[in-house]
Amino acid sequence: MSQVHVKRKRADWSDKNLGIFLKVRVEEVRAGNRPHIHFTRTGWANIQAKFNNATKLAYDYKKFKNKWDHLKVDWALWTKLNARESGLGWDATKRTVAASDEWWEAKIKDSLEVGKFRDEAKWKILGSMPSYDLKTQNKIITACMALHNFIRRNDRRWRRRK
Template identity: 45%
Template sequence: MSCYIFGDIIINILDSKMADWNDENTRILCELCAEQVKANNRSGTHLNKIGYDNVMAKFTERTSISYDKLQIKNKWDKLRQDYTNWKVLLKETGLGWDNERKTVRASDAWWKKKTKEVKGITKFKDRGLQNEDLLAEMFEDIRNSGDDHWCPLSDVVPQSPAHEIHVFNQDEEDGGDKDDESAAEEVTPSCGQGKRRRVPEKDKGKKSKTTRGQWMEEQFYYIVSLNEKTSASCESMARREDTSGCAIKDVMALVKECGAKAGSKEHFIATQVFTKKAEREMFMTLDTLEERFEWLKMKYEWTTRNDIFK
């Protein structure tokens, strides 16, 4: 973790000296990136080679500033983190709303505590998220994709925290089109297998041929370690059922039953707030269909009045 933080700080320092991301340049970048996402030029969590090339060319055309691919990628990562933090902030309950600053209103003590929980969230203390509509186009469908959580029952191998250091991998960003004979063989551990692969005696003391080989070796050990810690809990989660009567499917059935038809504002607000178990439990405490429908109506009015969706 310390290496991740150190690497992130170094990259941020270097990037800040070379790139001027003022409000106008950031807005233009967001517009261009959102345009490429709509054009299906995003592979996984980042733009592909075509997307990056288009953004760089159009950004230079509109601003007369030429940034390279790494600078654009670093800014993409920062914007994605900002968008994620903003969504985390909006889920907080018991806070006020500052219409002038377009952000939540909370005490200094609350912000100080929250900073320890979510890195970088205090940037929203004095001003809300800028370009939220464009950032939603860029990141909303991958924000909760589960890329940072892995269950051994899944065939998808996660990225480790070390990968989040801004290491530029040309083949990865280009969609893996280039051949690399020196690339290490892919190894995927089986579910429940917690022992590390033994390194043959003849290989000890030998240096990896490429940086990529070293990276793959680190990822293998990280995945094995993660497997040891999560296999039991993931198996349990796979078998777990919501027996509280507050499952999303059950609650949404009651939403329709009380008169909130699909497409109505009452049905819409239900799809937003009932992702939280506490909200579903509160809804279930209401006795009649009329009370539930009125609650949904008031919830929608309160949410829009406080600019939660803006």
Template identity: 40%
Template sequence: MVKNKDNSLSAIWPNEYVVIFCDLCIKEVKAGNRPSTHLNKVSWNNVSVAFYKITWRDYDRIQLKNKWDLLKRDWKLWRDLKQGSTGLGWNPMKRTIVASDDWWNEKLKVFPQAKKFKNNGINPEMESKLNDMFLSIAATGDYCWGPGFGEMPSDMANENEEYSE
């Protein structure tokens, strides 16, 4: 742990601990212990105890929840960055998206906070874990429609038929 200016302690999160944390959270999500956007109290306790047994790091619920929130924020930004783009590659050596400078320049105009991903992105394995943690609770825009978008997609129209009389 590292002391902050206000003498509070910040958790240190090496990559292997982030993977462990994600795996523990996914286990709780799959067990149905995420009733809304976060794990419930029992789940946070389960994650905390299991995390300590594996890593010997005694992080409290607030530190774990802060990590959850940071991962979710980065995951949403990463998804927004890649949204609507095809033909992107992944460079495992550089740990980033393979794309032209023009692509990066255009994306960074829209998402300036994504600059950190130009040199160190979210690898596909971690992205899959984050999808498992957050995909069903985050507003991603994947299933939105408005009159200005043109004709309603047939799969969305069928869902609405169930509610019409």
């Protein structure tokens, strides 16, 4: 018996759709549907329903999970790219780090994957961030993560039930 392979339609992750996806994820975290590091089934069902309703698309769990996994990888590369750097600027047109060609070549030589941030606006959503220098932005993000971890460790609602 032969199997029929159905080619899935690629997801449309435009800036608008990505913004909606991130917004509904935040809503579900605030609603308590991510008690630890993963969303509950209810959380994922709500994300799917809210996103699909807002965009008139019909994405399933796998599309959302794949997108989130790719965003995490890109974010790790982005933070690696900007780690311990000072004196860099922000190119509002390209929506990426404004640095010399030599700086970019050295970074790409160190890690080929970061090259994707050089010419394309990979993190377009960052274009709407307040105009803090990158060092300050990294400090803000680190502070938010530390606060999040502090709350998780000290708030009874975050503790696992035994």
